[in-house]
Every structure is written in C-alpha cells, then in structure tokens.
Amino acid sequence: MSSFIIEGGRKLNGDLVPKGAKNEALEVLCAVLLTDEEVQISNIPNIRDVNNLIQLLSDMGVKVTRTGKGSYSFKADSIDMDYLNSPEFIDKCSSLRGSVMIVGPLVARFGRALVPQPGGDKIGRRRLDTHFLGIQKLGARFTYNPEKHIYEIYADKLKGCYMLLDEASVTGTANILMAAVLAEGTTTIYNAACEPYLQQLSKMLNSMGAKIEGIGSNLLTIQGVRSLGGCTHRLLPDMIEVGSFIGMAAMTGSDIRIKDVSFKDLGIIPEVFRRMGIKLLKEEDNIYIPQHDRYEIETFIDGSIMTFADAPWPGLTPDLLSVILVVATQAKGSVLIHQKMFESRLFFVDKLIDMGAQIILCDPHRAVVIGQAKEIPLRATTMVSPDIRAGIALLIAAMSAKGTSTIHNIDQIDRGYEEIDVRLNAIGASIKRVGNND
Numbered sequence: 001m002s003s004f005i006i007e008g009g010r011k012l013n014g015d016l017v018p019k020g021a022k023n024e025a026l027e028v029l030c031a032v033l034l035t036d037e038e039v040q041i042s043n044i045p046n047i048r049d050v051n052n053l054i055q056l057l058s059d060m061g062v063k064v065t066r067t068g069k070g071s072y073s074f075k076a077d078s079i080d081m082d083y084l085n086s087p088e089f090i091d092k093c094s095s096l097r098g099s100v101m102i103v104g105p106l107v108a109r110f111g112r113a114l115v116p117q118p119g120g121d122k123i124g125r126r127r128l129d130t131h132f133l134g135i136q137k138l139g140a141r142f143t144y145n146p147e148k149h150i151y152e153i154y155a156d157k158l159k160g161c162y163m164l165l166d167e168a169s170v171t172g173t174a175n176i177l178m179a180a181v182l183a184e185g186t187t188t189i190y191n192a193a194c195e196p197y198l199q200q201l202s203k204m205l206n207s208m209g210a211k212i213e214g215i216g217s218n219l220l221t222i223q224g225v226r227s228l229g230g231c232t233h234r235l236l237p238d239m240i241e242v243g244s245f246i247g248m249a250a251m252t253g254s255d256i257r258i259k260d261v262s263f264k265d266l267g268i269i270p271e272v273f274r275r276m277g278i279k280l281l282k283e284e285d286n287i288y289i290p291q292h293d294r295y296e297i298e299t300f301i302d303g304s305i306m307t308f309a310d311a312p313w314p315g316l317t318p319d320l321l322s323v324i325l326v327v328a329t330q331a332k333g334s335v336l337i338h339q340k341m342f343e344s345r346l347f348f349v350d351k352l353i354d355m356g357a358q359i360i361l362c363d364p365h366r367a368v369v370i371g372q373a374k375e376i377p378l379r380a381t382t383m384v385s386p387d388i389r390a391g392i393a394l395l396i397a398a399m400s401a402k403g404t405s406t407i408h409n410i411d412q413i414d415r416g417y418e419e420i421d422v423r424l425n426a427i428g429a430s431i432k433r434v435g436n437n438d
Contacts, residue, residue: 014427026098037230130172
C-alpha cells in the first residue's frame with residue numbers, strides 16, 4: 001500500500017492543467033465495443049480506473065494501440081465472447097465500477113453480456129436498477145446468480161420503446177443509450193441524465209452514425225441504426241479536477257491559474273465556490289485564483305445558513321461535495337453539506353475532526369461545518385483515504401495543515417487523479433510518495 005507524506009503550510013504558485021475527464025473516459029471507452037471499425041480517442045487520463053478498463057477491453061479482444069500521450073486507437077473487430085465466462089474477466093469487472101457499462105454495447109451488438117456485481121468506491125449502495133430496467137425494456141432478459149454474484153443478459157433483438165427512468169443516473173443513461181443506438185425503431189428516454197460527459201458520449205455516437213436527438217436535455221430520442229462506424233473523439237477536461245484545484249488554491253492561500261478548463265462545461269461549479277467567498281477570474285478558457293488570506297461563506301438572502309447539496313446536472317455534482325466540505329473548515333461562516341446520493345461518503349469527516357475541524361455529522365447524509373476563518377489552522381495527522389473524492393479532500397486538508405501529515409491507501413487517489421503529487425510539487429507543494437510505487 002502506497003502513502004503520501006505531506007509537509008503542510010506551503011503556498012503554491014503556478015499553472016495547472018486538468019487532465020481528461022475520468023467519468024467521460026469510462027463511458028466512451030465502452031462505446032468502442034459498438035463497432036468493428038477503428039475509434040481514436042485522445043486526452044485519456046493515465047489513471048488506474050481508466051487503465052484497468054483499457055486492459056479489460058484488450059483482454060476481451062479489442063485491438064488497443066497507444067498513439068501518443070493520452071491518445072489511443074481501438075478496434076473491436078474480434079471480440080472473444082467466451083472470455084466473459086473466465087474467472088479473470090469476473091475478477092477484473094468486480095473491482096471496476098465502470099465495467100457495468102459494457103453491458104449495453106455487448107447486448108446491442110452481440111446479443112449477450114455477462115457482468116459481476118461491480119465494485120469501486122466504498123461510499124454506500126450504488127444500485128444498478130436503472131441500468132437493467134432500461135435495457136430490459138429494450139427487450140433484454142436478465143438472470144442473476146446469487147452464489148457467484150453474476151448477472152447474465154441475453155437479447156435476440158432489441159426494440160426501441162418509450163421509458164421514464166426512475167432516476168437520472170449518468171452511467172445508467174449511458175448504458176441504455178449505447179444499447180438503444182442499435183435497437184430496432186425509436187427509443188425515447190425521459191428523465192435522462194444530461195451531464196456534459198453524457199453529451200460527449202452522445203456526440204461521439206452520432207459521429208459514429210447514430211441518430212440521437214435532444215442532446216443536453218433530459219429527453220433523448222434515438223432512431224436505431226443497423227451498425228456504427230469509426231470516429232475520432234477528444235475528452236473534455238475533468239471538471240472534478242478543476243473544482244479540486246479551486247478549493248486547494250483557496251485553502252492553502254495560493255496563487256494558481258487553471259488552464260484550458262472548458263469553462264462552458266463547468267456548469268454551477270464556479271458559482272458554488274464564489275458563494276463560499278472564493279474569488280476566481282475567468283481569463284478566456286482559464287481560471288485564475290488569487291491568494292486568499294481569508295474567504296467568507298455567503299448566507300441565503302433571508303440570512304439563513306448556506307446549504308450545498310448534490311443534484312442531477314445542471315445541479316452540483318456529488319463528486320465535489322467532499323472538497324467543498326474540507327474547504328469550508330477554514331472559511332468564515334457556517335454551511336450545511338447535504339450529500340443526498342451516497343450514505344457513506346461523509347464518514348471521512350472524523351479524520352478532519354481529528355485535525356481540529358469543527359464539524360457536526362448530523363446523519364450519514366448531512367454535516368454542518370463551522371468555519372474557523374483560518375484563525376485556527378488544521379493539525380497534521382495520519383489518515384487513510386477511503387475513496388477517490390475523500391482522498392483528494394484529505395490531501396487538501398493536509399496541504400493546509402501545520403506540520404507533516406501521512407495519507408495511506410493513496411491508490412484510491414491515483415484512481416482519479418493522474419500524478420497528482422508530481423503536478424502539485426512542480427508548483428511548490430511538498431508531497432512525497434512512499435510504499436509500493438516509490
């Protein structure tokens with residue numbers, strides 16, 4: 001197990017460039033299974049979850065060629081469907097949450113799929129009902145083996161239909177969408193997710209020959225086609241990295257410019273940080289955060305305590321609530337953090353309390369943060385990263401704290417942030433990696 005040793009209290013100065021979006025990568029990589037022609041994808045982040053999915057595709061028979069830094073070509077013209085029954089496939093899928101999105105493409109193109117109950121972050125129950133119910137409505141049949149925890153899916157022919165999703169699941173919408181593009185007839189998906197990464201997937205599929213209308217809305221209409229062709233696609237920058245860097249700059253009192261952020265695709269994120277009292281300036285497609293000696297959280301118009309809650313796009317992404325929570329610990333003012341989606345994602349706050357933060361964990365979904373206006377800095381400590389987003393929040397806390405902190409299980413951070421220690425050290429941080437990867 002690898003660890004970070006962080007010397008806190010250092011101010012950063014310089015430029016940071018966000019890597020390609022992890023969540024988009026997991027979607028569009030699965031889409032290469034929809035065609036036997038070459039698909040070229042660029043700006044792919046070099047992170048564990050994405051690399052594991054690329055390796056899984058290769059093991060399935062996809063021809064994978066690295067064409068440059070962050071650029072790959074994929075050709076799925078000889079998929080080994082028998083590999084899906086192997087222990088190796090089951091083991092790899094069970095540890096990779098994004099692997100569930102191979103179901104839609106495989107069922108659409110080959111008429112069957114097999115997937116174990118996927119893993120990923122330990123942040124609470126992440127149900128698959130939306131995925132499976134939607135693909136079932138297209139005509140697929142599901143069976144579940146409770147002993148092996150394996151789902152088997154079959155379809156003689158998928159047929160388009162109308163469906164109203166029970167929740168605006170991003171990965172669920174992506175999975176259903178990838179199945180629907182090759183279904184016979186018209187599919188209408190209402191209450192569809194409309195995140196920028198889902199929009200990117202839709203645009204990529206259209207460039208491959210799909211017929212998707214309503215992109216960017218929660219009502220998608222798909223005219224099924226017989227086959228798809230190849231395409232060239234580039235990932236958006238990761239909005240979660242952008243938000244993490246904004247919070248890190250304010251928390252550490254640093255002067256940072258975040259470059260090439262695709263500002264139009266950040267949605268409400270910049271405004272949320274502004275409501276926390278953080279100044280950020282848009283410079284073309286860059287964001288400049290000047291040094292903050294202090295920042296003050298706004299209240300609502302009637303004077304009541306500010307609340308930040310996650311919501312489907314264009315609401316606030318749940319992946320940034322951990323960062324917002326930790327940044328609030330050194331703000332002036334108080335805030336209620338309401339994590340609606342995952343019941344275990346706020347449990348990392350006990351580590352922040354050990355560092356001296358004033359936080360009341362109301363229940364598994366809500367925490368009140370009483371900011372200390374940087375008058376009482378956080379104390380250095382030893383921590384364990386429970387998941388990707390808590391991991392980056394703890395790293396931000398350690399960078400602002402007095403003294404030297406240690407974060408264990410940083411493999412979780414590496415799942416979502418490419419060479420984060422190298423990139424931050426280049427602008428003044430002091431983060432030493434020790435353990436398996438040193």
